[in-house]
Amino acid sequence: MVHNGIEYGDMQLIAEAYDLIKNATGLSAPQMSGIFGEWNNAELSSYLIEITRDCLAKMDSETGKPLVDVIVDKAEQKGTGKWTSQDALDVGVPIPTINSAVEGRLLSAFKDERVAASKIIPGPSARCKVSKKKLITAVRDALYAAKICSYAQGMSLLRLASKEYGFNLNFGELARIWKGGCIIRARLLDQIKKAFQRNPDLPNLLVDPEFCQAVTVRQANWRLAVKTAVEMGIPYLAHSASLAYFDSYRRDRLPQNLTQAQRDYFGAHTYERLDKPPGQKFHTEWTA
Amino acid sequence: MVHNGIEYGDMQLIAEAYDLIKNATGLSAPQMSGIFGEWNNAELSSYLIEITRDCLAKMDSETGKPLVDVIVDKAEQKGTGKWTSQDALDVGVPIPTINSAVEGRLLSAFKDERVAASKIIPGPSARCKVSKKKLITAVRDALYAAKICSYAQGMSLLRLASKEYGFNLNFGELARIWKGGCIIRARLLDQIKKAFQRNPDLPNLLVDPEFCQAVTVRQANWRLAVKTAVEMGIPYLAHSASLAYFDSYRRDRLPQNLTQAQRDYFGAHTYERLDKPPGQKFHTEWTA
Numbered sequence: 001m002v003h004n005g006i007e008y009g010d011m012q013l014i015a016e017a018y019d020l021i022k023n024a025t026g027l028s029a030p031q032m033s034g035i036f037g038e039w040n041n042a043e044l045s046s047y048l049i050e051i052t053r054d055c056l057a058k059m060d061s062e063t064g065k066p067l068v069d070v071i072v073d074k075a076e077q078k079g080t081g082k083w084t085s086q087d088a089l090d091v092g093v094p095i096p097t098i099n100s101a102v103e104g105r106l107l108s109a110f111k112d113e114r115v116a117a118s119k120i121i122p123g124p125s126a127r128c129k130v131s132k133k134k135l136i137t138a139v140r141d142a143l144y145a146a147k148i149c150s151y152a153q154g155m156s157l158l159r160l161a162s163k164e165y166g167f168n169l170n171f172g173e174l175a176r177i178w179k180g181g182c183i184i185r186a187r188l189l190d191q192i193k194k195a196f197q198r199n200p201d202l203p204n205l206l207v208d209p210e211f212c213q214a215v216t217v218r219q220a221n222w223r224l225a226v227k228t229a230v231e232m233g234i235p236y237l238a239h240s241a242s243l244a245y246f247d248s249y250r251r252d253r254l255p256q257n258l259t260q261a262q263r264d265y266f267g268a269h270t271y272e273r274l275d276k277p278p279g280q281k282f283h284t285e286w287t288a
Numbered sequence: 289m290v291h292n293g294i295e296y297g298d299m300q301l302i303a304e305a306y307d308l309i310k311n312a313t314g315l316s317a318p319q320m321s322g323i324f325g326e327w328n329n330a331e332l333s334s335y336l337i338e339i340t341r342d343c344l345a346k347m348d349s350e351t352g353k354p355l356v357d358v359i360v361d362k363a364e365q366k367g368t369g370k371w372t373s374q375d376a377l378d379v380g381v382p383i384p385t386i387n388s389a390v391e392g393r394l395l396s397a398f399k400d401e402r403v404a405a406s407k408i409i410p411g412p413s414a415r416c417k418v419s420k421k422k423l424i425t426a427v428r429d430a431l432y433a434a435k436i437c438s439y440a441q442g443m444s445l446l447r448l449a450s451k452e453y454g455f456n457l458n459f460g461e462l463a464r465i466w467k468g469g470c471i472i473r474a475r476l477l478d479q480i481k482k483a484f485q486r487n488p489d490l491p492n493l494l495v496d497p498e499f500c501q502a503v504t505v506r507q508a509n510w511r512l513a514v515k516t517a518v519e520m521g522i523p524y525l526a527h528s529a530s531l532a533y534f535d536s537y538r539r540d541r542l543p544q545n546l547t548q549a550q551r552d553y554f555g556a557h558t559y560e561r562l563d564k565p566p567g568q569k570f571h572t573e574w575t576a
Binding site: 011012014015016018019022047048051052054055056058063067068069070071072073074075076082085086089090092093094095096099100102103104105106107108109110113114115116117118120121122123124183203204206207212215216219220223226227230231233234235236237240241243244245246247248249250251252253254255256257258259260261262263265266269271272273274275278284286287 | 299300302303304306307310335336339340342343344346351355356357358359360361362363364370373374377378380381382383384387388390391392393394395396397398401402403404405406408409410411412471491492494495500503504507508511514515518519521522523524525528529531532533534535536537538539540541542543544545546547548549550551553554557559560561562563566572574575
């Protein structure tokens, strides 16, 4: 199930990368096929990048157009992504990239509403501010960094589900198994296997030295790709979710102190203090 | 239940707005209390903005610091947000802002992992590029636009759940009821009531003329706030989710044509064509 959730994440990230390059550069599907073909020779090498290359290259014999250009943009799903999202909520593990992939498919299915809305709601008119080459490199780096965050979420779900349900999973071995014929087979899985060999109790892929390095060297380009999508009005649902996951996970202090204050204010739900032992609960009469 | 999901969305959006202003401007909690106090006199006027003003103003008698600054940043939850997310998945309605609010609370709860990660993973060093005044205005506009998108999602869930379960809900009446003592009571609910009076079958708040106008005039500032957060490494999980929802909903063409091509490639799941009647399914031998 988690394999399939990760697969949803990968596919949504690839769809967003394709959408941004298409709209920012105006390249045709066969031209983009060449880009994915190049990406498949380096760190992104994977079955899904390989078939993206092939899908974008395929011409439609009936119209003479690239086949993807005549395919309806309504993604279907068989339910394993949804199941992953629902189970992660039960286990209490944040997997925003995988969730956003499910949301992306749901949004795409509202085709009639979208067509009607497109005639009413104006988008931004911004054009891409960076060169074609720089944008394509940024999208590639963003895709790899966002993908790592998605796998970090999936492995985190497995780790905590393994504890909760007593599965006693071996995560490095899982990564090895997924290399054999699965849809998510990829060079990245070797890195994941090695990370868990280095530390079988790794709490999150992002704190493994090699993954930390891989993401942080791509950080500027990742942010550039997301900013460009935000400016141009291209929905970067999964990339943004990965980035917010990264920016939340690496911060010791998040703003949920305010959330706890609000909850204590309206519901006397109490809060903990930074200067008192964990578990000690406080309540304030906020309006007194 | 959906009321509570919307409440989660509001609280996460407010927490993110607070976090960005705090980190971009260095204002103290009592200074930010003044900003929320001003916001409470205009379009954002609501119980949650009002109590945010009060929470930020409260001083801790023990340390002399603002009380929010000594509260632990781990949000708890009683499960109604999670329940909304899980139910929306069953009904098949995308509610990314509400989902991201649940994810934000879950992420905050991983405090020990975050503290450890903060010593390992470097963030960006970017400073805010716009003036304090411009940033605060952008954050305010972003908060209102993102909040409208969150309510659009909640009402969309109610509309489709009402169909699915035969609830026969009156959405304008719901908005009116929520004004009476609920945690999400707000001036915005009057606008929602009016929107459904104008059109009881409104498919989405975003295509109501007044809401469409309210969001689109704030669009540039909304994108500016999100871009600033992305640059500075402040997680804008719910704001980004609202923006991606907006940018998906208003587009007639999304990139899930590629997703459908991939699904047909690896699983022969078939696809529909733009130039053929809906429901007619096609399959391609992609590698032939």
